[in-house]
Amino acid sequence: MGERIYLQYPGNGEPVAVATGFSWGACLLGFFWALSKKMWFAAFVMLSVSIILLSMGLWGETADLIGTVLSILFAVGCGIYGNQWHRWTLEKRGYVVL
Template identity: 40%
Template sequence: MTVYSIHVRDTGLKPDLALVKDGFSWPAAIFGFFWALVLGAWDVALVLLAVQIVAGLALPMLIGDATALSVVQLGVSVLIGLIANELRRWSLDRRGMHEEAIVTAHDKEEAERRYLDANPYMTAKLLRD
């Protein structure tokens, strides 16, 4: 089972709902900056772009050996994968989507269903318009 955090924006005309999986993010580790752009997390995208630029420019000056440089750059990618979902939660919080609940499920759809089954008032709000 996977743990998901449920983020809700309950203000405005229609509420928003977002689910963020807990754990390592392979897409973020592989694609970094582009992963954040696809999610619409512009603030996270800028942070990842800065990290990747610094890693790409500064590390070759500090590390002369190509093998060691590859290992360090792989480590940067792994670090991005480890913190990516926390960065996404931070970005959602900055956009006014507070963490509402934690749900365990086999996949994202089941997690959403479990949350909405336990919170019928949110289902009604989401289906209102």
């Protein structure tokens, strides 16, 4: 388990915990995870890339294999960077690290 970083909006008493390290939620759930974290732009990008990779499978066997490999790599990339994106989004909204 990774450590957690706590961020708080100035004037609000409720801190938000953001995990560090790999995000299994971002890896396995993709844009649904981003929507649950209210990361609207990230959710849109993740959904768009997923649709593009899915449509590659409609072009034939070779494109299907390439699309599958790229989808797996994209999911792993989302897992690696997901928590960083969440922290960055909160900081852009005005949250500060405690």
